[in-house]
Amino acid sequence: MRDKALVSMSGVEKSFGAARALTGVDLEVARGACVGLVGHNGAGKSTLMNVLSGVIKADAGHVSIGGEPLDASYDTARAASLGVRTVFQELSLCPNLTVAENLRISHPSIKGFGWRKSARNVIADQLDQMFPGHGISADAEVGSLSIAQRQIVEIARAFSKVESSIELVILDEPTSSLDQNTAAQLVAFVRSFVADGGSVILISHLLGEILEASDQIVVMKDGRTVAVDAASNFDRDRLVRDMGDVLTETSKFGGRASTKQNAPAVISGGELTVYPGEIIGFAGLSGHGQTDTLVRIFEASQGARNTLSVSEPAVFVAGDRQTDGVFPLWSISQNIFVSSLERLTKGLAINFAQAEDEAQQWQKTLSIRTPDMKNNILSLSGGNQQKALFARALGAKAPIILMDDPMRGVDVGTKQDVYEILSQEAEKGRALVWYTTETDELKHCDRVYVFREGKIMAELSGDDLTEANILSNSFDKEDA
Amino acid sequence: MTALIQKPWIWAWIGAVSMWLIITIVTDIGAGAEVMSAAASFGTFFVIVAIGQMFVITLGPGNVDLSIPACMTLSATLAMKFMNGDPSLLLPGLLISLGVGLVIGTLNFLLILFLRIPPIIATLSASFLYQSTAIWSNRGLRVKPPELLGDFAVAKVFGVPFLTLAALVLTVAMAFLLHRTRFGLSVLSIGQNQKAAKLAGVRVERVRFVTYVMCAVLAAICGFFLAGFSGGAALNMGEQYLLMSIAVVVIGGTSVAGGFANLTGLWGASLFMFLLVSMLNTFGLSAGFRLIFTGAIIVAVIVISGRKT
Structure with missing residues (x-):
């Protein structure tokens, strides 16, 4: 037995x-x-x-x-x-x-x-x-x-x-x-x-x-x-x-009041238009061109010529931490301020005191669980590494934030905090483009583009922004 | 003490000091002082090229500049030929040398970027071009430097070669550049993860361009002063600098995989390499055996320094 x-x-x-x-x-x-x-x-x-x-x-x-x-x-x-x-x-x-x-x-x-x-x-x-x-x-x-x-x-x-x-x-x-x-x-x-x-x-x-x-x-x-x-x-x-979390279920699909500001679009090209102050969702089955589009927006913001026109600097929050995000030899704070080097440069050198101060602020804001922000980034658990990547992007002060399924492995409580921060950033006039594989998160968006086979199949907003509409546009019509 | 032992550059210095002790014990203290002075002189030239190579290697896997010897030769040949022994042309001569470095660095980078040739192949094959240009320009004859340059290259302040002092200042400036500036941190980030660096907003190709140009310019300057030091530009003057630049970087504790570098180790490693060869000479070993021994020690250092990570 x-x-x-x-x-x-x-x-x-x-x-x-x-x-x-x-x-x-x-x-x-x-x-x-x-x-x-x-x-x-x-x-x-x-x-x-x-x-x-x-x-x-x-x-x-x-x-x-x-x-x-x-x-x-x-x-x-x-x-x-x-x-x-x-x-x-x-x-x-x-x-x-x-x-x-x-x-x-x-x-x-x-x-x-x-x-x-x-x-x-x-x-x-x-x-x-x-x-x-x-x-x-x-x-x-x-x-x-x-x-x-x-x-x-x-x-x-x-x-x-x-x-x-x-x-x-x-x-x-x-x-x-x-x-x-x-x-x-x-x-x-x-x-x-x-x-x-x-x-x-x-x-x-x-x-x-x-x-x-x-x-x-x-x-x-x-x-x-x-x-x-x-x-x-x-x-x-x-x-x-x-x-030990408090889940606040306040927003519903399409419930987010648009904070779109009366300014020219910061991203445009094809079916895609993004205005300052908006939170734009990318939906659809994973691997259908959402990440590629984010990367193309990012490259256009750096001056590469492609089909998109992007008028402001952009930062990127990687979802695939290991290949796209983390610098494995560096401390948590170095991993955060790497995107802010230009801003932190005073005269010839980087102001490391200010950089460390800012990192400590982020540790509090995003509750990054570590005794010391000078510890190696790999000493953090996966979700906490992801928080550091968020801090990197938010700290860079660029008007456009691109997020490539950034909540992978992040716990429920932190997610709520990040949603709150994202919504505040949008109100300040930043444009957020957010690819997510979790349909629930699209609640936090003003408008959603649904991707299929590398193309945008639908743009949903307001009352049209429903799970059913997202799903029906994600699949071939025969399947739906 | 434990903090010191964990420094990546410590092994190079331990090696240098032990080599010197062996030489001093085997011969006498007078010879020891003499060999130290020679080590400082020759080590200076190693360090100058190794600084550039270190920045390139720190860019990450596959990044290495193999055109250093050809760049040194071409820079020295063109500059010496232009000056033709006239000390009043010293400054324009130096500018020609710098220009050669700029052009070679740019060319290397363009080959890598636009033809998408791996750096190791691009810089090696471009070497033939640079070396051939040097041969063509002077048909392999040794060109003497202006006397003033020769005097300057061997000048000493309180017994320390002036060039060594200048290289020390350069080292401090480069350490500042590597650890304290946007450019340095960009190089380190690219070496750790190029894709992440790009997505974090680092201008990857711009930084690589500056790095390859900097490496070539340092090699060109080194060639210029080496020609002054050794009595003229010769076609084989850069020969030993290919292996040496890489060995010094690696033994000095810089990561071959990229993303991690230090300048303190370059000096330790340069002195170590020179003293190692001197020690083997002291024992009267044949050239062949000397090479085998040098190679074995480099391999051993890489294995030991690779162990700790």
């Missing part, structure tokens, strides 16, 4: 220097169950999963998998042999290899003559099964895929059936770049996977998704668990309460 609990963790502690990331966490995962793990940025979710998957070692506490206690020699290889697979928040595919080759990397059991063919079949089958209509070739180089497609591949790779066993899959914010349709496909697959006896730990900031996919929900806060209960006993409000 096998133990019913697949994973049991008790009293797990972990500190990074002075920061206590985990302060005695207990967690049980039953066989054939999906456990939803929610909490603030920096609550310790990712750290806990890193301990469980053998990436880092806990300072104290006990962990057992399949009834077998783990000792100090536990590492990622041991985790793999115990059937633990992980999809990390930060994507871990090799961009220069194909989809099939990436499968081979994480599953060495695919070998011998014709390994390429079998890898191709395994990953293609898995993709077809999990995400029908994904449109990803097994021979595509990962670097050529959009971030959403990469995330899909990474998830499919973790669930692939190969020789090694698969008992538990840890999904750390798997849907942060996925559109709703794909996210729903994943939730459906997770349900069928646990119905077949597998176990899943799901971390997500999308509460609806957690409620739908999980059997049990664990709420974490400040490095410990604060609530554990069956998913059916939770609803959105209770989750938010337990996380």
